[in-house]
Amino acid sequence: MAMKRIGVFICHCGRNIAGTVDVKRVAEEIGKREDVAFSTTYIFMCSQPGQKLIEDSIKKYNLDGVVVANCSPTLHERTMRNAAARAGLNPYRVEIANIREWAAWPHEDNPEAATRKAIRIINATIEKLKANASLEPIEVPVTRRALVIGGGVAGMQAALDLADSGIETILVEKESSIGGNMFRLSETFPTLDCPQCILTPKMNDVGGHPNIKLYTYSEVEDVEGFMGNFKVKIKKKATFVDWDKCTGCGECLRVCPVHVDSEFDLGMAKRTSIYIANEQAVPLKALIDENSCIRLQFEKKVREGKIKPKKNVKICSKCADVCEPKAIHFQNNEEIVEENVGAIIVATGYEVVPAEAFPELGGKYPDVITALQFERLLAPSGPTAGVPRRPSDGKIPDSIAFLHCVGSRDPQNGVPYCSRICCMYTIKQAMLVKHARPDIAVYDFYIDIRSNGKGYEEFYHRAKEEYGVNFIRGKVSKVYKVGDKYRVQGVDTLTGRIIEVDVDMVVLATAAKGSSTVKELAKKLRIPYDEWGWLKETHLKLKPLETPVGGVFIAGAAQFIKDITDSVSQGSGAAAKAMALLAKPELEKEPLxxxxxxxxxxxxxxxxxxxxxxxxxxxxxxxxxxxxxxxxxxxxxxxxxxxxxxxxxxxxxxxxxxxxxxxxxxxx
Amino acid sequence: MKYTIKEDPHKNELVQKVIEISGENIFSCYQCGRCSSGCPMAEFMDVLPNQVFMFLQEGDVDTLLKAKTPWICAACFTCTVRCPVGLDLAAVMEAIRELQLRKNYDYIDPYKVEDREELPPIAMVSNFRKFTP
Known part of the structure; x- marks a missing residue:
């Protein structure tokens, strides 16, 4: 049934529309239509009196359809539809004619054309509206469970908040322990807390929470379904150890003859082939790295027919021999589990570009490392017990250079954005070096110090005034070896001179990027991401935790590199979003x-x-x-x-x- | 122009001397530039006041001893009043002048001054150490 009693409400939007479009004339012209029962203008339709005007007019003129000519429907479509609903009109009988962005703003120089265009836009909208059907929202049932992907600080916070509110939460972490990058850090800026002290309570809370089901060393394999009703397949990767039996005693680590680079220490230390992520891992369980274990490699080659096993040859099983609870079985225990959840929070975190990507800055030398690697050398629980040592010879350096903005703020050769956390962690690392050995000369080459957080600027001034860190403003162009030292060639843009200094070690604050596996995951979840691997939010300012896929939220550094404070806040924020979704027994969905x-x-x-x-x-x-x-x-x-x-x-x-x-x- | 940092500027003897004489922690300067932008004499200087601090922070006092800036500084204290970290720049300028003066280098040979008998002695003495052109 085509509408015959349409009301048209034309908004001045202050001077935004009325400054260009002759709104009075528009109202008169539109009022001449037979199907328009009422047309008027008002200074701000979105204001409360403006909405009241619409409500009252619907009742007074018994309107069966409403066109509001104002700004983009992304802003006030819902406002106007709600106003109509309050007056008893089906909200889907309200349409927005965008005369601000389409008529007033683009034709500021030609008010006559803008006015005629506004009339035409409203006429077109009325034609569209006339065939609108009255609709009711669709109700969809909700599974009151949540999935959090990523066991870093943001993911843990989200999982804990959800679990505390009584929602059963599944936490999936790809590494064998939760903790994420934060657990690798030496100390945190600006409070100089030790993550091993402040994060372990959270990790243990997650590990022991009755409402949290923890899948570590697992990955999301497949996601089906929709908001409120997702079906998720999770792959538990093969550990070759029965985690129900493993007590995490670490006996096996002592006997394993194979040593490879440790993932947790980012190559700054070795681990055995059977390993536990770190001493404070949650869960504290051993697993075997298939690619380095002598036995598993041997068995694989036999399976592939590359080797014929000789009789009476004993293949290494030292770990299994010493394992008291007999947890090590060498069997491929990969399995896929299915979970039903109503909401998903993605908190996959970040990675830093490796030093090798910057050969001109000495990335090819062993003593030129990334800041994240240097964190391990500064960590009291790390391989050097908190005293910086050169990876090449273990010598305590006499001098260290820190290079800011390596690959960041460099759209031609790296990433266009500022990696946000580097200034602060570099200042912190410089401080920690001075803590450990005040004699080490520290040179900090920066282009701007960006310390935009609570207590951050003060932290920077402490480094300058009290700790004896040398700050030089200018980007370093090259680092090369001179004898046993590394020559850093930079510039001081403040005095306008080239600066040369020989140091024993160089730490590169390399650009941060989204987790390397996030793109694959984003495809499974159908959420957008950018070329640097950051997940894309619905609205940068107003919907930073939402994605275009209903029921999927993002938190922490997965959205963009951020510090611990912001990551924790976003973890809690995303949890609140998920709670709001899961709080209702049924979801309402737009019937369009x-x-x-x-x-x-x-x-x-x-x-x-x-x-x-x-x-x-x-x-x-x-x-x-x-x-x-x-x-x-x-x-x-x-x-x-x-x-x-x-x-x-x-x-x-x-x-x-x-x-x-x-x-x-x-x-x- | 090139400058090679040979030792930690914090350990540089002359830098430490400037700190000792002036009583100011020159390393707290974070190069905002407010001293230079407001200095009434800056346009006549060869090294801007903020650059003085950068040279000090890099351990390059030699350049400053050769510079005219410390002698052009009128010690009007405009910079000292405005410095966001509370540095007394005038005291630092004075310290650099002191360092230069303590070298006891005479820029004027009194025996080559004509009519020296007629000059007041104080004018002669101040002329020995006059560095501004």
Whole structure:
């Protein structure tokens, strides 16, 4: 039933619209239409009196449709629809005509044209509105469980907050222990807390929480479903050790003859082939690295037929021999588990670019390392017990140079953005070096010191005033070896001179990027990411934790590199978002979805191929397309591809759109 | 122009001398430049006041001893009043002048001054150590 009593409300938006568009004339022109019962203007339609005007007019003139001509519908469509609903009009009988961004702003120099264009936009919107159907929101059931991907500080915080609120939470971590990058750090700026002290309580809380199901050394394999109802397949990677039996005593580590670079220490120390991530790991369980274990490699080669096993040859099983609880079984215990959850929080964190990527800055030398590696050398629990030593010869250096912005703020050769945390951790590392050995000369080459956090600037001044750190403003161009030392060639832009200094060690504050595995995961979750591996939020300012996929939230450095304070805040924030979603027994969903006219549909399946949300299937019996309302996002890709117009998005039907386009396309 | 840092500037003897004479921690300067931007004499200086601090922080006192800036500084204290970290720049300038003076280098040979008998003695003495052109 086409509408006959439409109300048109034209907003001045202060001077934004009324400054260019003659709103009075627009209201008069539109008021001449037969199907328009009432038209008026008001200074701010989005204000409370503006909304009241709409409500009162609906009742007074018994309106059956409303067009509000104001700004973009992304801003106030919901405001206006809610106002209409309060007056008893179905909210889907309200349409927004965007005369600010489309008429007033682009034609400031031509008010006459802007006014005529505004009239035309409103006319087109009225034509579209007239065929709108009254709709009711769709209700979808919710699984009251949550999944958190990533066991760093943001993920742990999110999991703990969810679990504390009574929501059963699954935490998946790809490494064998939770803790993330924060657990690698020596101390934290600006308070100089030791992460091994302040993070372990959180780790133990996660490990022992009755509402948290922890899957470490696991990865998300597949995600199906939709907001409130996700089905997640999780791969528990092979550990070759029975974790139910393993007590984490560490006897096996003492006998293992194979030594390889430790992942936890980022190559700054060795670990055995059977290993425990670190001494404070949660869970404290041993696992075997398949790629270095003599026995597993041997067995693999036998399986592949590359070696024929000789009789009576004993293959290494030293770890199993000393294992009292008989936990080491050398069996591939990879398994896939399935979990149903209602919300997903992605907190996959960051990585830093390796030093090798910067050969001109000496990245090829062993004593030129990344700041994250240097954290391990400064950590009291690290391989050098907190005293910086050169990786090449173990000598305590006489001098160290720190280089800021290595690859950051460099769109030509690296990443365009500031990696945010480097200034502060470099200042902290310089301080810690001075703590450990005040005699070590420290040179800090920066281009700007960015210390924008609580207590950060004060921290920088402490380093300058009290600790004897030398700050030189200018980017270093090269680092090369001269004898036993490394010559750093930089510049002091403040005095305008080239600066040369010979040091024993160089620490590169390399650019941060999103976790290397995040792109694959993002594809599984269908959430967007950028070329640097940062997950994309819905709105940078106002929806930083949301993604375009309902029910999937992001937290911590997965969104963009951030410090611990911000990561923890976002962890809690994302948990709150998930809680709000899971608090209701049923979810309401916008009913603007694709609908199939089964009389016309030929079941060709072109819509199914186009659907980015896997919402369409072809009924095998009736051979027609069927839309899963819970999955459909109403994007319209199916409708554009349907050869028979059988599938269309409700209130965006072909006739509606074409009538509107016809008006807009008339010769001006 | 090139400068090679040979030792930790914090351990440089002359830098320590400047700190000792002036009583100011020259390393607390973070190069905002407010001293230079507000200095009424800056346009006549060869090294800007903020650069004086950068030279000190790099352990390069020699350059400053050759510079005219410390002698052009009028000790008006505008910079001292404005410095965000509370450095007394005028005291540091004075310290650099002191270091130069303590070298006891006479820039004028009194025996080559004509009519020296007629000059007041104080004018002669001040001229020995006059460094501004």
């Amino acid at each position: 979805l694709a609908k199939v006219d089964q009389e016309i549909c030929a079941g060709c399946g072109r819509c199914k191929d186009q659907c980015a949300y896997d919402a369409i299937s072809i009924d095998p019996v009736r051979h027609v397309a069927v839309v899963n309302e819970a999955l459909c996002e109403g994007c319209g890709a199916c409708s554009a591809n349907c050869p028979t117009t059988a599938i269309q998005v409700v209130n965006f039907k072909k006739g509606q759109i074409i009538r509107a386009v016809d008006i807009l396309a008339e010769v001006f």
